[in-house]
Amino acid sequence: EGNPIKDAVVVTFDDGYHDFADYAFPILQEERVPAVLFATTGFINGDLWLWPDQIMYAVENRGNQSVSFPGASGTLDKNLSDDECWNYIADFCLTLPPEERNEVICQLYRNIDLDIPNEAPDRFRSLSWQQVKEMQALGLTVESHSYSHPILTKLTDQEIINELKKSKEMIQTNLGCKVEGFCYPNGMKSDFDFRVKNALIELGYSWGVTAYPTLSPLADLFEISRYNAGASMEDFFKTVFGVKYLSMRLE
Known part of the structure; x- marks a missing residue:
């Protein structure tokens, strides 16, 4: 208050x-x-488990298979890492309304002959x-x-x-x-x-x-900006101690 x-x-x-x-x-x-x-x-x-996790579960369990799904320009090579494969599919799904996104995910599972679990696997x-x-x-x-x-x-x-x-x-x-x-x-x-x-x-x-961060995080109370904690402690400390904020001001 x-x-x-x-x-x-x-x-x-x-x-x-x-x-x-x-x-x-x-x-x-x-x-x-x-x-x-x-x-x-x-x-x-x-009631559901999160759609990015549904994609990751499919990618991690694709075995030695290439991956294809509706909307892909070509087939994702089997030698791609799980993260690379997930990023490609998830980025595409971000552009879709829910019904189309769900159909892409269902087709992804069909193409690698894998059933979608009804409940989130333990990891998710x-x-x-x-x-x-x-x-x-x-x-x-x-x-x-x-x-x-x-x-x-x-x-x-x-x-x-x-x-x-x-x-x-x-x-x-x-x-x-x-x-x-x-x-x-x-x-x-x-x-x-x-x-x-x-x-x-x-x-x-x-x-x-x-x-995402901004220089004035409270300028719009319906658009309050945030920092990602980062992938390492060094990155986290740079955020908390204002190094990232200062670097934004200097840009």
Whole structure:
């Protein structure tokens, strides 16, 4: 409430994977660091598992096969690494509305003769509502990250409303808390627009966060910018101590 604290750092986590409870939250508790979890509620509810993970599971289990799928310009060579293969398919799926994306993923599985598991394999499983509730009681703040993690700009106006409303209602029902914040799935500039922002306002959200940094992170409360923690401790320290911010100012 009121004016934000100057030079504050807010620690956030997206989606709701089980390893948040296994690894991250115990450290946050030990160090007495507050955090926000942006929950993909359909994932935590057990209704679905996340589509990028469906792609990774297929890629990791393709064996010694080349990969093809609708929309690919040619076939992905079997010698490509899992990460290279995943990046290519996931980047393409980011451009599609949910129904087309799901068909691409289904065809990918058919082409490598693999069944899509009904539930997320252990590596990709979510937290349970009970786990989230227990962490919430210890100080965790929970906000919305949509119901099914779609690219919102690929949805109709009504589909956007459904995603934002359903997610908010599920958090309120399961955790009994007020939901004010939203984290845009994927979080790049092309992943949200005025339609999404207007829907957030209409549904009573107060702010939204992105997945990229800016020089003025609070200039627009529905476009609050964030830094990625980075792949190494060196990268993380550069973020926390402002080196990345300074380098942006000098560009």
